[in-house]
Amino acid sequence: MDREAYLEGLLDEDAVLRGVRERSEAGGLPPISVAPGYGRLLTVLVRACRAREVLEVGALGGYSGICLARGLGPDGRLMSLEVEEAYARVAAESLRAAGLGDRVEYRVGPALESMRALEGEGRRFDFFFIDADKESYPGYLELALRLARPGALVAADNALWHDRVLDPGNVSAPAEAMRRFNRELSRHPRLTAVVLPAYDGLALAVVDG
Ligand code: SAH
Numbered sequence: 001m002d003r004e005a006y007l008e009g010l011l012d013e014d015a016v017l018r019g020v021r022e023r024s025e026a027g028g029l030p031p032i033s034v035a036p037g038y039g040r041l042l043t044v045l046v047r048a049c050r051a052r053e054v055l056e057v058g059a060l061g062g063y064s065g066i067c068l069a070r071g072l073g074p075d076g077r078l079m080s081l082e083v084e085e086a087y088a089r090v091a092a093e094s095l096r097a098a099g100l101g102d103r104v105e106y107r108v109g110p111a112l113e114s115m116r117a118l119e120g121e122g123r124r125f126d127f128f129f130i131d132a133d134k135e136s137y138p139g140y141l142e143l144a145l146r147l148a149r150p151g152a153l154v155a156a157d158n159a160l161w162h163d164r165v166l167d168p169g170n171v172s173a174p175a176e177a178m179r180r181f182n183r184e185l186s187r188h189p190r191l192t193a194v195v196l197p198a199y200d201g202l203a204l205a206v207v208d209g
């Protein structure tokens with residue numbers, strides 16, 4: 001048994017989250033939701049930050065959305081951005097099945113555009129979870145900084161992009177974008193940040209007040 005298998009075994013994924021995996025599989029969605037331990041980490045982080053408004057970029061079937069929403073207090077809300085309308089419908093159904101339907105709003109469309117619209121509407125957030133198309137990560141970071149309240153937390157999945165960012169011969173657009181994202185996040189004057197080798201690379205940053 002490896003480390004991740006042992007630690008995931010401690011968590012006992014509940015029926016609601018198992019249901020999301022089943023619903024997603026039945027709907028033909030790709031099996032790329034966060035792992036149970038990663039989902040639990042999102043719940044822990046949202047709760048530790050006492051975040052009231054959370055922005056998710058990349059909803060898929062709602063697995064990470066449920067984990068984020070579970071960390072919210074009674075007046076907390078989740079805004080989730082997804083480009084595929086069919087995926088957003090599955091995610092909305094998952095959140096309803098989890099009893100969290102009234103806590104979430106989905107916006108369908110390219111997330112960069114949705115984030116620009118949210119900025120125009122004066123919306124601000126305390127927590128960001130970035131987990132969508134890799135080429136747009138540098139843009140998502142820039143917009144998250146504009147949408148962030150002081151002290152907001154930014155978490156991002158796939159910082160190592162299946163270790164492709166480690167291979168200097170891989171100059172594909174997603175690998176290059178992810179290298180740029182990791183560099184900018186790690187050195188940004190407004191961020192205190194770290195990228196951890198857990199899962200597929202886990203980036204965490206606090207927006208300084
Ligand atoms: N966070 C989810 C997994 C997300 S997978 C979970 O852990 O449960 C990545 C998602 O990003 C997919 O649903 C994909 O459709 C979406 N996506 C890809 N490009 C996008 C874009 N430009 N804007 C918004 N969503 C996008």
Ligand code: MG
Nearest residue numbers: 032131157158
């Ligand atoms: Mg991911």
